[in-house]
Every structure is written in C-alpha cells, then in structure tokens.
Amino acid sequence: MKNLFTFYGGVHPPDQKNTSNHPIEEMPIPEKVVIPLIQHTGIPSKPLVSLGDTVLENQKIAEAAGHISVPIHSSVSGKVTDIRAFLHPVIGKPVESIVIECDGKHRVFKPEKTHVDYYRYSPKDLIQVIKDAGIVGLGGAAFPTHVKLSPPKDVIINNIIINGAECEPFLTADDRLMREYSKEVIEGTKIIMYIMDAMKGFVAIEDNKQPAIEIFKKIVFNEPNIDLAVLPTHYPQGAEKQLIKVLLNREVPSGGLPLHVGVVVDNVGTAYSINRAVKEGENLYNRIVTVAGNGIETPKNIKVRVGTLISDIAKFCGGTTKDLAQVIMGGPMMGIAQTSLDVPVLKGTSGILFFTKNDIIDRQYFDCFRCGKCIRVCPMELFPNALSIYIENGRIDEAKAFHPLDCIECGCCAYTCPAQRPIVQQIKWAKTQINKK
Template sequence: MNKKTFPKGVHPPDKKELSKEFKIEVFPAGKTVVIPLHQHTGAPAEPLVKKKDRVLKGQKIGEAKGFISANIHSPVSGTVKSIEPHVTPLGKNVLSVIIENDGEDELFPEIKPLKNDPHSYSPEEVRNAVREAGIVGLGGAAFPTSVKLSPPKEYPVDTVILNGAECEPYLTTDYRLMLERVDEIIEGAEILKETVGASKIYLGVEDNKPDVIELYEQKLNGRADFEVAPLKTKYPQGGEKMLIKAILGREVPTGGLPFHVGVLVQNVGTTYAVYETLKTGMPLIERVLTITGEGVKEPKNLQVRIGTMFKDIIEFAGGYVGKPGKLIMGGPMMGISQWTDIVPVLKATSGILVLPEEELPKKKEYNCIGCNSCTEHCPMNLVPTRIVTLAKNERFEDAKDWGLMDCIECGTCSYVCPANIPLVHWIRFGKSGYIKLKKKSEK
C-alpha cells in the first residue's frame, strides 16, 4: 500500500477502539430542542418564526443573511416555545429558537426532491439545493458548503478530495459513515465532482482504518477517476492543507484556499448530507456523531437531530463514569471544552467527548526552554514559540511576519510542549489582537 503523508505532525494515541465497533444508532429526538441561529462560519441567520408558532419537521426557521451564511431548519414538529439567547457549545450565548417537540415528526409539506435522480441535477441546481438545505462542513469548521461549491471562475477545480482521514483521536463518526453509507458517499462524491467540473476524486483515509480502505477499493474496482488514497496515521492528516499536500503534493498558498490549487476538499459526512438532500429534499436537520471518552459508560455512534441537548445524549450513552473532568465538543485536539452539558448539538458537532478527571493532563507550566518540539512538529512549518512570545508581548505585526495568521490551530504544538505552554491559546489571542489592530488602522 502506497501510504501518503505530509511533513512533520504527531502521533497521539488514537483511542478509537472505544467506539469504533458500534453501528450508527438513531437517537430519538428529545422533548425540547434548541436551535441556535448561528452555528456556521459567516453571518447569523434571521428567525422566520415567532413565539407560539407551530413548526413542522424540515421547515425553514432561519434565513441565511448574506453569501457566507446558512439556512436553519426545524428538526422536529412542535411549537416554538421562545426565541431567546441560549448558550451553545461554541461558548457564547446565541439567539436560538427553542421548540417544544410534539413527537409527531410531521413533515413540512414542501419537502420533496427537485428531481428523482440526484445525478440529473445541474451544477446550479445542486448549489441552490445545498444552499437551501443549510448544509455546512460537518467536519467541524461549519463553513457553508454552497460557497465551497462555487469557486471563482479563474480557478478551475480539477480534483475533489473526500476527507475521510478523521485524524482526531477518539472520534469514529466518519469511520462509521464510510462503512455504513458506502453507496451514498460514492454517489455524493460524483455529484460534487460534476458540480465543480473536476475530473478526479480521491478518498483520503488513514491507514488505521484498513477495513474502509479495502471496502472502497473493492467497490471502486480500479476506477481511474475515483481512487482511494491510503494515508499514514498521523495528526493532523485531516487538515485541508495537509491532505492536499499528502495526496497531490500541492501546497495551498499562504492565506489561500484549496481552490487556489484547483482542489475541493469535502468531508465524507458533508458529502453524505449533500447526497441525502438531493435525494430526499430534506434539509440538514440531523447528523451522525460519536459520543465517547473514558468518561461515559457506553460510547456510541449516533444519528441525532440538530438541537438535541448534550445531556440527553450522555444519558442515552449510560451517563458519566466517575467524576467527569472535561466535556468536549469535537475531538481532544481541536474540540471545545464545555462548562455545562445543557448545550445543543450543532451542525458541526462531530463528537461529544467526556474525559474523566484522572485522564486530564496534570502538568505544570514552565518557561519556554527552546526545545524546538513545536517547531519540529508544526505541520505548517511555523515556529510556534516565537509567534507566542511575540503575541504575548502584543507585537502582533511581528507575529504575523512569523506566520501568526497561517496557524491552523491544530494543537500539535501544545500537545508536544514539554513546558506545557498553551501555545494555541496564545496564538488565538494573537490572531484576535492582530485583527483588531488591522481594523483600527483601516479606520
């Protein structure tokens, strides 16, 4: 097997064995769902419903505002209890539509596919359908997919890369999807390829999922336009730039996007969601996620409605084991730690991770001793400690010269730092400082 990879990176213990054997279960919608109107990159959506309105499953309740934004739909049928700010896993209070579920799952009548055969959609129709369905990147970034599908004309896209690397430890969402929704993903990928006018598809999968690689190689049966690209298991293999570097050897220019090198990268989960929307006309109201970690009794892979409370899911997974230390949305490397479990699942919630107290790293912070571990492992080839020192001293311009804004915040540097310096945290501080500085100077 010809395994591809990118330079540098790390090998955290992958811990996927906790949940990888469990098939995707359907999780029944809870009594109340909370749908934040801002779950994606870009502008928040505007509410279309009022308090006490009756809404139906799949009904649009939030309207995208602007090009980079996404529609929001009701995942259940029921009554709008209130529209008020609610805390989300992203840490902020966001205006949310809170719906009392009547349990009937009455479908919104307008929901039906535009055409019977998903392959017969024109590129324009695909983009519109995806936009209408409020599909965003399900890998975690939540970037509106319709925008990704509309690259500027001067940058022709020749290759689609399906991101099935799932390099985050613990998570098995994409793994299960790839195993259980083979045909949907393959067809979805083909539609994406046609939409952007590419000629080749790669499915990037890390070699810790040999069953997936074997399955797809069998299915694709030597097709020239669709290949499985086995990747070395290494974090952050699933980062867009790393994936493109590993599979195609192309480097996305600094400050650029994949389309600058003629590539569209799409998460397998998103690909599946696109296919489902085109096939059934149903907007994005549910997703697959992994509930895992040493801190929950029964790790599972679940199909849940957007807006379901973390607490309900954790209870469904048998509750906490011992004293929970950390509750994380996403994986351990890039996930966001939560201060409460009363937060809703978002479109981009790829996993819920509970780490018990004893699993948390207990390390003292030291001064940087210049060991170079961060430099030796940074997949972007940055010198993180240098950037952090500059950012700490609020020398944002200088930090930018060292690549502050090129950091992908993958967490590799903090993971390897023997002095336990929260490097990523300081880089985020630097980024926001730099942006503020820029805004000020523009005025």
C-alpha cells in the same frame, strides 16, 4: 492505489478509537431541541418562525442572510416555545436560538421536488439545492458548502477530495458513516464532481480504519474517476492543506484556499448530506456524533438531531460517571471544553468527549527552553516557540515576523511541548488581536 507525498511535522497521539466497532444508533427524539441561529462560519441566519408556531421536521425555520450563510431547518416536529439567547457550545456566549418542544408525532415536511437524476439539472440548480438544504462542512469548521462549490469563474477545479481521514483521536463518527453509508458517500462525491466538473475524485482514509478501507476498495473499483487514498495515521492528516499536500503535492498558498490549487475538499459527512439533500430532499438537521471518553457510561456512535442537548445525549448513553471533570465538543486536539451540559449539538459537532479527573492534563507551564520540538511538529512550518515567547510578552508586532496568521490551530505544538506551554492558545489569541486591527 494513489501514491502519496508527505507533509512536514505532525504528531501521533494515541488514537483511542474505542467506539469504532459500535454501530450507529439512532437517538430517540428528545423532548425539546435548541437550535442556534449561528451554526456555520459566516452571517447568522434570520428566523422565519415566531413564538407558538407549529413546525414540521425538515421544515425551514431560518433563512440565509447573504451569500456566506445558510438556512436552518427544524430537526423535530413540534411547537416553537421560545426564541431567546441560549448558551452556544462553540462561541461560549449566549446566542439567539429557536427552542422547539417536540410533539412526538414525527411529522415530516415533504419537499416539493427531489433531484434523483441529478445530472439532468445544471450545476447551478444543484448548488441552490445544497444551499437550501443548509449544508455546511461537517468536519468541524461548518463553512457553507455552496460557497465552496461556487469558486470564481476563472478558477478551474480538477480534483475533489472527500476527507475521511478523521485524524482526531477518539472520533469514529466518519468511520462509522463510511462503513454503514458508503454508497451514499460515493454518490455524494459524484454529485460534487458533477457540479465542479472535476476529472478526478479521491476518498482519503487513514490506515487505522481498515474495515472502511476494505469497503471503499470494492466500491471505487467500479468508479473509474474516483480513487481511494489510504493515508498513514498522522495528525493533522485531515487538515485540508496537509491533505492536499499529501495527495497531490500541491501547497495551498499562504492566506489562500484549496480552490487556488484547483481542489475542493469536503468531509465524508458533507458528501453524505449532499446526496441526501439532492436525491431525497432531506435537509441537514441530523448528523452522526461520537460520544466517548471515560466519563460516560456507554460510549456510542449516535445519529442525533441538531439542537439536541448534550445533557439528553449523556442520559441516552447511560449517564456520566461520578468523576466527570471535562466535557469537550469535538476531538481532544481541537475541541472546545464546555461550561455546561445544557448546550445543543450543532451541524458541525463531530464528537462529544467526557473526560474524568484522571484524563485531565497538567496545565502548569514553564519557560521555553528552545528544545525545538514544536518546530519539528508544526505542519505549517512555523516557529511556535518564538511566537509563544513574543506573544506571552505582549509583543504582537514582533510576533508577526513569524507568520502567526498561517497557524491552522491544530495544536501539535502545545501537545508536544515538554514545558507544557499553551502555545496554540497564545497564537489563537494573537490572531484575534491582529485581525481586530
């Protein structure tokens, strides 16, 4: 097994992975889906269908609008009933979306060609397949995967890391995927390694997922070029810069990308989707989502179609409790609180958490007393307290001396601050101010 290095800082929130032993359940097809045209980092996709069109499951309904963009596919068969702005769970504002009413017939679009013997095709062809399948990073940021797999010509990628750390509390979607679809994950890893011509691949799993580790131990035994890396449970272990540091002791340069140190990091879900797309021609229109928290009657791991509304998911999971107070898309450390249950699941949605009144944290905060706990936990080795004080006083120019743009927004500082200061929120705000200029 791989020997590991460490990264500075980090925190150990209670992992609360109570759904880790709930097998993935496939959610029945909902009555309607709402598919936003922005589901990835980059340029919004362009719709290819119009009102009244009949579409098939797996059919392309929006095309990529440039290099850093991906197409979008229908997750159900049915009729396009509306194309309008619809509340977006991540952006928080209405975004143009395609509304499809399901016909319940489950008619699936069959691709002309699959690439089961992927090694007979050139990496370039396979990257096109991945782009056409609409694949984005499924860990949360939803960056188009084909862009990651097309580094500049002078860059040599020698390591692939498949990220199964899943360091956010509550989330168990990647854990379940690794347990139930381990072969597909490994096949996807091999496809990525083939495309990048990488010598070595790692599947990285945090040590709080022993059953998944046992499964992968057996699998990698037959894969000479793929190693299993069992990581200590340590938030934000799954952040790509920290993951690379722990596995390879390389530091991604400030402002740089993993490819600058010869590495590509992909989520286990992404590897799984790549395998599906390449070998079976299945485009990315469903994913595994953890539904958890005290505010939902029956927490589950579900396989759900992109565009399914959270309100339908809540119904499928037994409904919400009376004291429901907060709904979060993603994990508790970095997830986004929702203003409404009528928002769709996106390609990048890893979890939906339902919190009750008792789970809500006290947001009253006090002046910084420089205890330095945020400095101890910041995995980017920043001074969150100094940033927080300068930003609070609107002195963004002075805050720049403390490298706000290097912040990965993991939230360790705000999590650990005894004065409960909203440090990461302030830094995020400052980053948008700086980037505006």
